[in-house]
Amino acid sequence: MRLFFCFAISLFCLNIHSQQSGPNRCVATVKRDLFQSQDGDFIGMKKEQEEVIQDWIKNNGDRVGQRSVVTIPVVVHVLWNSFEEDIPDDQIFSQIEILNLDFRALNVEIGEVPSAFQPLIADTEIDFCLAQIDPSGNSTSGITRKFTNNPVGIGGTSAIHFSDQGGQDAWDTDHYLNIWVAKFAGNIGGTGSFPGMGMPEEDGVEVNYLQFGNLNVEPPYHLGRTLTHEVGHYFNLEHPWGASISDCCGDDFVADTPEACETYIGQCPSHPVVSCSQPDMFMNYMFYSDDACLTMFTGGQKMRMLATLNTIRAGLLEGNICDPVSSENLDKMVEVKIFPNPANDKLFVEIESQSSSGYSIRLFNLFGHEMMEEKFLFGEVELNISDFQAGVYFLEVKNKTKIKIEKVVVN
Numbered sequence: 186m187r188l189f190f191c192f193a194i195s196l197f198c199l200n201i202h203s204q205q206s207g208p209n210r211c212v213a214t215v216k217r218d219l220f221q222s223q224d225g226d227f228i229g230m231k232k233e234q235e236e237v238i239q240d241w242i243k244n245n246g247d248r249v250g251q252r253s254v255v256t257i258p259v260v261v262h263v264l265w266n267s268f269e270e271d272i273p274d275d276q277i278f279s280q281i282e283i284l285n286l287d288f289r290a291l292n293v294e295i296g297e298v299p300s301a302f303q304p305l306i307a308d309t310e311i312d313f314c315l316a317q318i319d320p321s322g323n324s325t326s327g328i329t330r331k332f333t334n335n336p337v338g339i340g341g342t343s344a345i346h347f348s349d350q351g352g353q354d355a356w357d358t359d360h361y362l363n364i365w366v367a368k369f370a371g372n373i374g375g376t377g378s379f380p381g382m383g384m385p386e387e388d389g390v391e392v393n394y395l396q397f398g399n400l401n402v403e404p405p406y407h408l409g410r411t412l413t414h415e416v417g418h419y420f421n422l423e424h425p426w427g428a429s430i431s432d433c434c435g436d437d438f439v440a441d442t443p444e445a446c447e448t449y450i451g452q453c454p455s456h457p458v459v460s461c462s463q464p465d466m467f468m469n470y471m472f473y474s475d476d477a478c479l480t481m482f483t484g485g486q487k488m489r490m491l492a493t494l495n496t497i498r499a500g501l502l503e504g505n506i507c508d509p510v511s512s513e514n515l516d517k518m519v520e521v522k523i524f525p526n527p528a529n530d531k532l533f534v535e536i537e538s539q540s541s542s543g544y545s546i547r548l549f550n551l552f553g554h555e556m557m558e559e560k561f562l563f564g565e566v567e568l569n570i571s572d573f574q575a576g577v578y579f580l581e582v583k584n585k586t587k588i589k590i591e592k593v594v595v596n
């Protein structure tokens with residue numbers, strides 16, 4: 186309880202500070218510093234964790250080029266006191282789409298990354314779904330909604346994680362990424378738990394409802410990048426300037442993010458800008474730049490996230506909580522045209538839905554072996570099937586919530 190009290194005081198002080206000095210993008214490291222000051226074992230635990238992470242990277246670095254996309258089940262807990270805080274489903278869907286586009290490097294701004302940084306762009310091969318199965322084994326939308334009697338802003342407080350304190354209990358934090366969306370006091374954007382930080386019941390990320398998704402939100406935090414940033418922390422990413430901006434040019438445990446001594450909060454500068462010894466990657470999701478500026482993770486950050494996911498957060502990979510191919514979902518069809526069918530050397534696939542989260546198209550043979558995979562946003566894609574033997578194949582088109590499977594004949 187002493188810890189909760191200290192938190193409440195500290196975040197209150199932080200709020201006062203932020204009101205005086207403008208928006209506060211993220212309080213993840215502030216919360217970590219508080220835990221560290223309260224928990225004598227925390228530093229030792231972090232050291233052990235870091236050894237595990239670095240060992241995994243050392244032993245698995247060469248595997249990362251192999252495509253093996255994993256899907257993380259997400260539950261979004263909406264806590265509301267006033268009507269506008271009870272954000273609609275569409276706003277939540279828009280945020281999950283953004284998270285997927287950002288983590289898969291499918292975001293539309295990816296081409297704007299300066300050429301010097303282009304080779305460092307990473308598709309993290311991490312996907313997210315709204316959970317389809319709740320902790321009791323029942324089907325779910327992956328969204329909970331609850332009135333909170335806290336009108337000031339329960340976001341960033343310990344209470345947000347506990348139903349009996351006006352918040353919402355987490356779903357099993359070993360197996361779900363819990364995202365709480367609520368009002369925050371002050372201008373705080375959000376916070377995320379570093380692995381092993383605090384009580385398991387509080388593990389996850391929190392985002393200000395005014396910065397969630399790209400519907401009903403205002404610039405400069407209107408493109409859903411607050412969540413992308415906080416999920417980066419959840420998978421163990423540091424800010425590029427290191428543990429604290431006061432350190433300046435500190436270590437983020439990632440080799441391919443240049444050292445920095447500037448957060449770029451409230452800014453969207455022109456490349457190049459230098460705060461340490463080389464141009465800053467202010468377009469990296471782990472900076473505080475405006476949403477429109479944030480466009481990429483690096484290969485080093487990908488490795489650190491995958492290392493975390495496969496070790497400390499391996500529980501997220503267990504079970505079929507996303508289960509996107511369940512019969513229940515088959516009626517959520519994608520509107521898709523496939524032609525010609527039968528086909529010879531080319532097959533065209535046309536998808537009309539414009540709110541796409543990056544469709545994947547896969548072709549399977551009769552034995553279920555995947556023959557081809559393509560990804561695209563919407564419109565028409567041409568598949569070269571000139572090498573295919575004559576026969577029957579199955580074409581699967583899907584995004585996070587929709588799927589369609591069609592039989593295709595190759596002559």
Ligand SMILES: [Zn+2]
Pocket residue numbers: 211212213214414418424
């Ligand atoms: Zn942060």
